[in-house]
Amino acid sequence: MRQQRETPHTYWRMVWKHFRQKHLAVAGLAVTLFFFAVAIFAPLLANDRPILVRHSGQWYWPIFSGLERVGPYHWKELKRDNLPRIYQGDLGAPGDFAVWPLVPYSATEYDLLASLEPPTVQHWFGTDDRGRDVLSRMIYGARISLSVGFVAVGIAVSIGILLGALAGYFGGWADQLVSRLIEILLTIPTFFMIIAIIAFLPPSIYNIMVVIGLTGWTGVARFVRAEFFKLKQLDFVLASRALGASSARLIFVHMLPNAMAPVLVSAVFGIAGAILTESSLSFLGFGVPPPTPSWGDILSQSRDYIEFAWWLTIFPGVAIFTSITAYNLVGEGLRDAMDPKLFR
């Protein structure tokens, strides 16, 4: 049993060792982490108010407190003559200063007088049809696009593992049922089904995640099922069972870790697919509801302006395909690194 426990540890170390040697995969990982950082720190990177304000010897954190003003300083007025500057020192009273985010715009504030402006010093990525800052929307869009990917795939993987494990472990009726269910999902054109369900459900970012997840688990289930069929016959499983381990324990403690490699790889590819699906849904008008920004949404909004507003189409397009390529490279790297045959 001890031996069993330690194997995964060294196994993952091996995987990492192999993974590290793949430059493309490492580059993909770096890009992925970069987008992650952007998503996590979005409010500090783009906001319509300062991060930090010093006023009569006091410190204020407007982003976190939600204050509209401090003393004589109203953010809107401060911003008017500030653009774009991180440190704003020359405030009314001596010693007062403000520290601004890199992009001093929120994702939703609009300015009709500044609509469809090409990139300028104020708006690095230009503005959209309502004069909203494209860079700010993309920074917040990173949150949506990434969370759609992760949550959708999380759902898909959980369902897939559970059903696949049940089918593979118990066989017989359970297997029949799960196999029929997989078949049913395989037979309906996926995108058609997603549209149908999305059209019928009230639109929200969560429904999109759930639907992409619910339609995407069959691959994982098939992997796990096949893997379990093989594992069931192996000595260590038979031994554990002989020792009286419960089914649940067998499945989740002993067998599952051994079947995780292909699941992980397909999950990483799945994230890429989910981001792509989200952008296609946006194009059809079934994307995230306004005013939430997502990359797919910005990109599809650009449809009407494509002939002259290149910034609306290039920036989100590049963001989508770099992040998807990055995920795929990570997935590819993981697959190779996890291939036990290469360990020999």
Add this chain to the structure above:
Amino acid sequence: MHDSLRPQRILPLAATALLILLLSSCSDSRNATAFNKDWLITHLSAEPATLNPITSTDAYASNINDYIYESLLKRDEKTMELVPVLADSWDISADHLTYTFHLKKDIRWQDGHPFTANDILFSFERIRDPKVDSAHLRNYYQDIDRLEVIDDHTVRYHYRIPYFRALEFCGGIPIVAAHLFSETEDFNQSPIGRSPLGTGPFRFLKWDTGKEIVLVRNEQYWGEKPKLERVVFKVITDSTVALQVLKKGGLDLMSLRPIQWVKQTGSERFHKNFRKIKYYLPTYSYVGWNLRRPMFSDRRVRQAMTMLVNRESILKELLFGLGTIVTGNFYINSPAYNRYIQPYPYDPEGAVALLKAAGWEDHDGDGVLDKDGAPFSFEFLISAGSKFAEQLATIMQENLKQVGIQMGIRKLEWAVFIQNIQQHQFDACTLAWSLSWESDPFQLWHSSQAEKGSNFVGFKNAEADAIIETARKEFDAAKRNVLFHRFHEIIHEEQPYTFLFTTEALVAVARRFQNVQVYPMGLAPREWWATEQQSE
């Protein structure tokens, strides 16, 4: 050693194949059809469901059927008076309950069969037949007791109640050729849905699903024959693509979006080949407030909401000034519209004062207005297809946030949107109405329509009800308009809607067409003729 595996071996082959293809078809693909100046190629952004004039519901079908079918009378394009078409004349009884039409005698259907009173009776019966998918029309003919065929060329409608639009309804009835149908056949599935046959100036030639619908001139037309030989409706589902096709010369007529009007059709070359025309049509957009909700049951709140929408700036910047702010429910260019009413200004401070007077204030200091402990927070419904609705919603959301009102946006697909509205499951929504020239406010504003009719905001006002009821029986247009002007005032005061805009219809027409007139209800391509094309 892997020589044979190199993809280079396959690529040249594919490239050669492509090249051959390119050389062979380049020549013919450009001018695929012999250019004919007397053909009008029109853009259709979607296909009609059916061309059966009795079962069709969409605007695409009625646009096409206008070339093929005719009715007893029509509105004259210039004067907007009702003038005879298939009828010679009509008599109206003194009590305004019977309408007798005398038909023209020598009219023939496009297959040579004579047109008679029987065709009208047949069409009328189909509209009223519950087995026929014509519920949208049936509604208009509810108040008709019966239709009597006096002889082959005389019909008489008997109304139950006097109604000022009765003549228009009786005379405007869609008429199909009775001899084309058999007793046993299901009318809904009749072949005329795919190959219509009328009495009009154009006859149907063909319909390639998803590609085009072609009409040709009816050489046997009883009236003045059109100069155009063909009208082709090309289906191009994407409007950006359609504009590109227009610029390449593949279309002669298409409607433009505001952004296309302003930014994509300004070049010298475009101007040389196309004429840009804009005109008003009877539609208006609005934000409807659900008066059943406590917060919107107060007139002051509704007025305040209107004052929080910067309509001028939205019209100027978002719609590029291509429209007018409206203040009421009638078509701005019709005599019923009260031109003396000024729109509420954009006035956030005034709005805050009104809200305060209505009891909405930020009592608990959380930045959101509240009244009796309940925050001012509501949901705004928009339909997924409308880009303008989305723009409007995001702008309103930001504006309302400034004064402490929380507005959520809920984007619903059209079918769900309609259902929510009909079941009154909404706080506020934005929509547009398309009107007819003479509008009857009954359906939208009478209190009797608030439960199950189109008065979905639940507007109830005793004076308004009385005006509507009187106006429906008033046959003197001038007197009716006086009533309607007062009605307009009430609507303005009550603000059950925040009235937005009537936007202009924008079209591009190829320069070779002459006699392109703009009438109160739009263009009339059947009067056009073409000169030799002067460009390139």
Add this chain to the structure above:
Amino acid sequence: MANYIIKRLLQVIPTLLGITLITFLIIQLAPGNPATLKLQMAGQGEMGESAIAQQIIQQTKELYGLDKPLIVQYLLWVKRVFTLDFGNSFKDHRPVLAKIAERLPITIQLNVISIVLVYLIAIPFGVYSATHADTFSDRALTLFFFFLYSLPSFWVAVLLIMFFGGGDFLDVFPVYGISSIGADSWPFFRWLTDRLWHLILPVTCLTYGGLAYLSRLTRAEMLEVIREDYIRTARAKGLSERVVIFKHALRNALLPIITLLAFLLPAMFGGSVIIESIFSIPGMGQLGFESVLSRDYPVIMAITTISALLTLVGLLISDILYATLDPRIKLE
């Protein structure tokens, strides 16, 4: 073998019933109903002025057969389908099968061409990658294919139209439809080139995204096979590398790749709504999308049922093929 096929065919029935029942319930229980929708349609985001009396809506529901209890409606539907009658569309009252028959050939043309292209391009590159595993060119190919996969197809379609469709740049390809007006009366060769000419842009958009998956799969399968003993034996026998790779390795590696085709059937039948709507191609994708939006239940049901049936049969065929071609696998 015969037993196995019969058993599998019998399994198709419950699956099919399951699919149709689920679809039926989803669309019927979803908000929005075709009767009210039809009465209120006047254009995009615009409503006609007419009032909708409840009684009239009721009449329309009866006309569409929507007034009966759900289970009765479902059973009636099943009964009709057994006689191959999928009913009439609510939208225009034409037989659903006629509507599908009108659009299916177009969708199939598009998809067959693009799938064949995917296979023709991806497999050689996959083999190349496998034989050059971990070299620079393998990595470059990987990166390139992933790069293609990552481009949203609507974006590419729009850009292609802008650059090649006679905007302000090149005017090389037609940008809508699948043939020129009047092409039906042309001689065959001219008709064919015209058709192919129209298909180039949409097929490109449908093809490039699939290359990554298939070439990666081919590469993986090839690498797997190459390590097998029989390949070593073949090499040891002194067979030329070419013979080893093509005759022995590729043939075996192709098996799972070919069987993959069965899974592509629903997609082939369903079409692609995005590409079809950008290029104004009247295919199955558009039909399905419109039928969902207009709650055209008979059309939705027919599309799901037929696509399900095709796939189930496809799966069966692929299993049988697998078993016939690969002696290691036996059908239970």
